[in-house]
Amino acid sequence: MRISIINIGAVAGVAIALALLITKNSEGGAAHYLLNVSYDPTRELYRDINPRFVEKYEAETGSSVGIKQSHGGSSYQARLVATGELQADVVTLGLPSDVEGLHKRGLLADGWDQRLPHASQPYVSTIVFVVRKGNPHAIHDWPDLLKSGIDVIVPDPKTSGNGKAAALAAWGAVVTRGGSEKEARDFLKALYDHAPFLDPAARSAGVAFAIEKIGDVHLAWENEGLREIEQSQGAVEIVYPPTSLRIEPTVAWVDSNVSKHGTEKIARAYLEFLFSDEAQEIIARNGYRPSNPDILAKHADRLPDINLFPITAIARDWADAQQKFFAENGIIDTIYVPKPRTN
Missing domain, CATH: 3.40.190.10 (Periplasmic binding protein-like II)
Structure with a gap:
């Protein structure tokens, strides 16, 4: 099994970064790749989640998958996806409005926020x-x-x-x-x-x-x-x-891109994994408040109960x-x- 987890900074030089990814793909490795366009602080979170998803997906399907990451300011990242500069299969952005902006541009299907549990919000923050x-x-x-x-x-x-x-x-x-x-x-x-x-x-x-x-x-x-x-x-x-x-980071697969890439099944599985107990534990350990209340309660020493409007x-x-x-x-x-x- 090969796991390809590549970080792309969402800064000037995006075209160069994407060219490097295309070269990586041509060298072989995983049978399929996903690009997760995320916001700036989630580097460590997805560094921990991605290998666990890859291992689980390969065990269940017999097919290998690699996850590529892009990180930057959430609104800036959303704009890069909207313009096509980042061909995201999935977005895991800081605010629901950043994802809804992609829906308004026609990149996400109607009802996108109801396709996953908790209004497509695997964790919250403040x-x-x-x-x-x-x-x-x-x-x-x-x-x-x-x-x-x-x-x-x-x-x-x-x-x-x-x-x-x-x-x-x-x-x-x-x-x-x-x-x-x-x-x-x-x-x-x-x-x-x-x-x-x-x-x-x-x-x-x-x-x-x-x-x-x-x-x-x-x-x-x-x-x-x-x-x-x-x-x-x-x-x-x-x-x-x-x-x-109460801040509600939100995730979605990008319909227009997964249709082109043939990755909708993998993208859906990847985002559904975020709501599994295994991923929710990783989320809590990385300082995010998981949507699973039982797992959140287990981490109350680091994630105390506070007044969030x-x-x-x-x-x-x-x-x-x-x-x-x-x-x-x-x-x-x-x-x-x-x-x-x-x-």
């Missing part, structure tokens, strides 16, 4: 605060992010699912506790004023905070916060704010939130100024 050891600035709640002198590391909401989720969580932290939309808008604008730059993706923002030691607090996916703690050997710690957003607390649904906040002339456009890194 936004947490990662701070320096000992929490020297006493950051415990969302208003603390606006203290004088605090630099907030947060990804760009135009390219990153983490960036979008952080914006929605910050907004919701105001309005779900009685604040007005004007107060939420003012808070979000002030939050971006505290950001020295806006990285394009979650992982690069985490590197800036935990490795380069820039900033005082990082607004991170929960799994990224847990990973940063482990890798920093105690130099950083997680603060759970009193309330945060749903997207319906601030919008009709994820599609409405995308339009309200992130569409052209939406809320983000009225308060956001691009801040690329200059060094």
Whole structure:
């Protein structure tokens, strides 16, 4: 059995990366290949899941399969799939709205979100605060992010699912506790004023905070916060704010592509595997909150019960939130100024 798990960075040079994959295919190996286009922090998750799926699939079918990975900011990844630059068989993206955008472009069939359990959401996540050891600035709640002198590391909401989720969580932290939309808008604008730059993706923002030691607090996916703690050997710690957003990463096979590639059966099996007990355990160990409540409860020491408000607390649904906040002339456009890194 050969397992081909190849990481493709969703950055400039995608055409080169794809050319390398075509060369790999021509060398032989697995009988079939899938391309999983995912968001930035899931590198380790699918590194652990893919070999287990490949082993199970080969044992059950006698046919070998290789999984190729592409990672980058969730919204950026969705755009690359939409334009055909990444010929994804499956997408495992950070927000339902990123996947729904592909449906609107005609790449996914109607009812795509009901083809798998839990509305095609094998796990959920949230936004947490990662701070320096000992929490020297006493950051415990969302208003603390606006203290004088605090630099907030947060990804760009135009390219990153983490960036979008952080914006929605910050907004919701105001309005779900009685604040007005004007107060939420003012808070979000002030939050971006505290950001020295806006990285394009979650992982690069985490590197800036935990490795380069820039900033005082990082607004991170929960799994990224847990990973940063482990890798920093105690130099950083997680603060759970009193309330945060329930984020619902979503998966789908891309109908237009699996039809061309002849991979629908394998793509379906791959995504169904994510809901198996084996994969749910891997998901929990990687810091995501599995959809299986019994497995989530087993990992309560690392994934504590916290107050998560749903997207319906601030919008009709994820599609409405995308339009309200992130569409052209939406809320983000009225308060956001691009801040690329200059060094």
